[in-house]
Amino acid sequence: MSPVTRRTVHSAGVDLAVFEQGDPAAPTVLLVHGYPDTHRVWDDVAEDLAADHHVVRYDVRGAGESSVPAGRAEYRLELLAADLFAVADAVSPDRPVHVVAHDWGSLQSWEAVTEPGAERRLASYTTMSGPCLDHMGHWIRYRLRRPTPRHLRQLLVQGAHSWYITAFHLPFLAPAGWRLGLARAWPRVLRDLEGVRPRAGHPQPTIRQDAVRGIELYRANMRPTLRNPRERHTEVPVQLITLRRDHYVSPFLSEGLERWVPRLTRRELNATHWSALLEQGPVVAGLVREFTARIESTGQPPAPGEKLVVITGAGSGIGRATALAFGEQGATVVVCDLDQVAAERTAELVTLVGGAGHAYRVDVSDGAAMDAFAQQVATEHGVPDVLVNNAGIGHSGTFLQTTEKEWQRVLDVNLWGVIHGCRAFGALMVARGRGGHIVNLASAAAYLPSKVLAAYATSKAAVLMLSDCLRAELADSGIGVSAICPGIVNTNITRTSTFSGLSASEQTAKQDRAARLYARRGFPPEKVAAEIVKAVRTGKPVVPVTVEAKLARWAGRISPGLLRRAARINAG
Amino acid sequence: MAFDYSAADLDRFREVQQLAYHCAEQVAAWIEPGVTERQATQKLCRCLVAEGVDDFFHVPFAWFGDRTAFRHFHTPLQFFAGSRVLQEGMPYVLDCAPVVDGYTADIGYGGKVGANPVWDRLAQDLKVYRELILREVRARRPLDEVYAAVDAQLAAHGYDNRHQVYPGRVIGHQVTRNTSRAPKGVNLFGFGLRTLQTLGRELISERLHGRSPLWADGRASRHAPTPGLWAVEPHIGFREVGIKFEELLVVTEDEAYWLDDDLPHVRRWTSLEEAAA
Ligand SMILES: NC(=O)c1ccc[n+]([C@@H]2O[C@H](COP(=O)([O-])OP(=O)(O)OC[C@H]3O[C@@H](n4cnc5c(N)ncnc54)[C@H](O)[C@@H]3O)[C@@H](O)[C@H]2O)c1
Numbered sequence: 001m002s003p004v005t006r007r008t009v010h011s012a013g014v015d016l017a018v019f020e021q022g023d024p025a026a027p028t029v030l031l032v033h034g035y036p037d038t039h040r041v042w043d044d045v046a047e048d049l050a051a052d053h054h055v056v057r058y059d060v061r062g063a064g065e066s067s068v069p070a071g072r073a074e075y076r077l078e079l080l081a082a083d084l085f086a087v088a089d090a091v092s093p094d095r096p097v098h099v100v101a102h103d104w105g106s107l108q109s110w111e112a113v114t115e116p117g118a119e120r121r122l123a124s125y126t127t128m129s130g131p132c133l134d135h136m137g138h139w140i141r142y143r144l145r146r147p148t149p150r151h152l153r154q155l156l157v158q159g160a161h162s163w164y165i166t167a168f169h170l171p172f173l174a175p176a177g178w179r180l181g182l183a184r185a186w187p188r189v190l191r192d193l194e195g196v197r198p199r200a201g202h203p204q205p206t207i208r209q210d211a212v213r214g215i216e217l218y219r220a221n222m223r224p225t226l227r228n229p230r231e232r233h234t235e236v237p238v239q240l241i242t243l244r245r246d247h248y249v250s251p252f253l254s255e256g257l258e259r260w261v262p263r264l265t266r267r268e269l270n271a272t273h274w275s276a277l278l279e280q281g282p283v284v285a286g287l288v289r290e291f292t293a294r295i296e297s298t299g300q301p302p303a304p305g306e307k308l309v310v311i312t313g314a315g316s317g318i319g320r321a322t323a324l325a326f327g328e329q330g331a332t333v334v335v336c337d338l339d340q341v342a343a344e345r346t347a348e349l350v351t352l353v354g355g356a357g358h359a360y361r362v363d364v365s366d367g368a369a370m371d372a373f374a375q376q377v378a379t380e381h382g383v384p385d386v387l388v389n390n391a392g393i394g395h396s397g398t399f400l401q402t403t404e405k406e407w408q409r410v411l412d413v414n415l416w417g418v419i420h421g422c423r424a425f426g427a428l429m430v431a432r433g434r435g436g437h438i439v440n441l442a443s444a445a446a447y448l449p450s451k452v453l454a455a456y457a458t459s460k461a462a463v464l465m466l467s468d469c470l471r472a473e474l475a476d477s478g479i480g481v482s483a484i485c486p487g488i489v490n491t492n493i494t495r496t497s498t499f500s501g502l503s504a505s506e507q508t509a510k511q512d513r514a515a516r517l518y519a520r521r522g523f524p525p526e527k528v529a530a531e532i533v534k535a536v537r538t539g540k541p542v543v544p545v546t547v548e549a550k551l552a553r554w555a556g557r558i559s560p561g562l563l564r565r566a567a568r569i570n571a572g
Numbered sequence: 573m574a575f576d577y578s579a580a581d582l583d584r585f586r587e588v589q590q591l592a593y594h595c596a597e598q599v600a601a602w603i604e605p606g607v608t609e610r611q612a613t614q615k616l617c618r619c620l621v622a623e624g625v626d627d628f629f630h631v632p633f634a635w636f637g638d639r640t641a642f643r644h645f646h647t648p649l650q651f652f653a654g655s656r657v658l659q660e661g662m663p664y665v666l667d668c669a670p671v672v673d674g675y676t677a678d679i680g681y682g683g684k685v686g687a688n689p690v691w692d693r694l695a696q697d698l699k700v701y702r703e704l705i706l707r708e709v710r711a712r713r714p715l716d717e718v719y720a721a722v723d724a725q726l727a728a729h730g731y732d733n734r735h736q737v738y739p740g741r742v743i744g745h746q747v748t749r750n751t752s753r754a755p756k757g758v759n760l761f762g763f764g765l766r767t768l769q770t771l772g773r774e775l776i777s778e779r780l781h782g783r784s785p786l787w788a789d790g791r792a793s794r795h796a797p798t799p800g801l802w803a804v805e806p807h808i809g810f811r812e813v814g815i816k817f818e819e820l821l822v823v824t825e826d827e828a829y830w831l832d833d834d835l836p837h838v839r840r841w842t843s844l845e846e847a848a849a
Contacts (some may be wrong), residue, residue: 320730342728349730353811492727510773 002050011086017065018058022050028092031057034103036211038064046280062213074222080108081221096123098292106130114232124295126239137229167216194274237263237301239291245272253380267436271539305329310384313391315342321529327355336362364391364417372423383432388439389421398498399454413458437536442483444549449567482535488521510511575799576716577822595619596681609634609653627756629669637662641814642737659681660686674750678803680818695814695817709828734807746785746805
């Protein structure tokens, strides 16, 4: 453990206990704890960050080793913000600091961050589980003025999550609760409701008095600020980490935050209110490190499109178009394909349109190769935010015509390719805990039976079902899964599709015919790519793309018998 | 049909082509943000006439910005120079077809103002198409197959075929010595009256031989390259950027070659290669 030094900083009538570790010459991160915690709640995060940061924590007024203000008025937000600036000035007088805050620490840091001119002293702000009270006031007003069902639901849900705030405003009850047992029960509360394993030294021995005094934070600030919210903007780059399983702060509280914070980066973490810091400290530290490094080197936060995207079979068609669509938004796109030259070309185009492209030659049907690929991507570029399992091949033939070998080839690429992709990258994404999205290319053939597409349609139906099951499994990890069902799209697939039971020349003739048909239909892969990008944004689970794909889906619901009869048509 | 141009004829064609590219380069040197397409074609016209051009195979064209890639083109009228204003970073294409004493040139010149990395890449890749077309024609592959080979290369590059937007989807057309007696300088739908007359005659006579003076991807182009002069104009696009060259390809009974290698786009490739070496 890196040595921690303690000093005292005087601010607006109180003495603040300040704790420092790490190299003082490195960028300073200032960690601000919430209620009813002390600086100790950051132990894991601080330890990790100290490797390459000057880490500073302090006990906020009234908590831990800091002195206790005289009365309620001394807990007002402007004094809390003044404390933050006082500590920043003491520990890093010449260089702006990166603030990281949680819960009430976050509320009071917002006060500092939205102070006019704050960008001169604060380099960045990473916030978890604590909105700006002024923003929240506007958020509530906006929804009361436009009481759509969705808005009302949001108000009710957040209201239900905020029961304790009301409780904290009642005289006697809350302090008595803490004194009469809640403080003692706190480890159990954390364990049972928050998924935090009990550990030595936590909660801090002073929890009872910290909790009781801290009630003043609520009483001094909640009502006045929420009733008369001010217009609080900031130029400081802000990283908002939404905790998926937070019982106190709903994710939708940050809807529209861009209005106040133009330089906003949104991240997600699969954690509860407290497990983020107490169980996933290194993950939080990783997010902070990524953000501070970025600000230190470029001065600019990452653009919203700056994701890491992996796309299989991106040397052609839909895969290439998707790579370009993400590239245009500034994503780093890792492209793989059987065809190395084609993959490299896609990577080059991605870079040309404003992203960063990287090419690899991988056969998706080879499980070991896919595992190795995923590991290589993780080391060279990181864990992807988005995975698009796109590689696939076309094959036409009735069940009895299709040979065992042909069946194997189609299933190996179209189904096993997707399985390998989801396994190798899905495991990495879950382990990282920051959510993400997996897109699988199915097909309208997944729900549109045809006697001449026995193997292909079977493989795609499997991909559709796999996606449905996987979606359910990964939902808790914040990883969305979308299945895309394109229909007839003008790509190279017609030229590489194979046909059962035909001579080479008959095969070529069929390919030409299919190519002409697909060209005449003229649906460009770029439109499928746009749907894929949109599905990643909205999380839409199943996306039929073309009109024919949509119609078939409806027909299958309204009259499955009709589709069964149509399946007998020789459409090859 | 036999190849019936003398060396002197070819020299005259080469001179007109040089003249046309020379004028395009003059316009390129003059062009700057704020200029409209119409102003560019007027400048090009004045320049050509000053150099002694007496008729046009078709009126000069200028396309700016995403119009270089013919994005959102729905009617042939959209080919005509319009009020689009050139802006910093935009690509542009100049296309003109001057006639001097019946000798015709038909050229395409791509350029950009300011920085445009996508254009740079396209301009460099255009070389592949010039080599590919020559190689395929030398192998005497049917013209529709050459067209398909260009399409395949476009797909590999990840670009779009933009010559398919031209009337008839043509990548090229034959050019002959214009012998029409129709009045000079009169034009219909953007094509000189003399052009239409000559082209009409060609269309009929070539049809009789089962060949087309137009080079596209349909059945009419399913024949080996016809001896003569072909104005070849691969036009490639990527996103909002389009670029083309257009120049004469000489096809004899047993050979094929580009009429002239001393052209701006070829010189650019050479200097890029020298810089890289
Ligand atoms: N084009 C359509 O009409 C259509 C319709 C429905 C579904 N789809 C699906 O969309 C996906 C993309 O198809 P497309 O139309 O872009 O096809 P495409 O043939 O243009 O591109 C597919 C790419 O995948 C690559 N590939 C093939 N096998 C591979 C393997 N084993 N490992 C790695 N790469 C491999 C190919 O080299 C090619 O670059 C496929 O899964 C396809 O089934 C396409």
